[in-house]
Amino acid sequence: AMDLEVLADAVADYARIECSTTDVPFRDTFMFQTRAFTFPVTNSGKVRLHYEWVTTAAYTADDYDAADHGLFDDSAFGGGSANAFAMLPASGTIEAGVTEKFQVRFSPMGVHDY
Secondary structure (H helix, E strand, O other): OOOOOOOOOOOOOOOOOOOOOOOOOOOHHHHHHHOOEEEEEEOEEEEEEEEEEEOOEEEEHHHHHHHOOOOOOOOHHHOOOOOOEEOOOOOOOOOOOEEEEEEEEEEEOOOOOO
């Protein structure tokens, strides 16, 4: 029998996120306009960070008074929810020690206080 030497190298750590952005200052935005805000996120850890942004509907057709009067077509929003916010990129990986820029977009499709 032959002895086989195996060398292994591993890092056991957590990703560490640094983001100084706490507020996203959108100006007043009309329907069908888009505003964008870009901000950095740094992975200061020693392992890669996998991410996936999930945005939820800011309001639903049930919350919107105009829906009762036929002024809001919720079918355009996947059956009842209108999400005016989107994050780009929506998913990906930030390598250890790397800063990635993200963009949050605001595109209202109806009159509403957000």
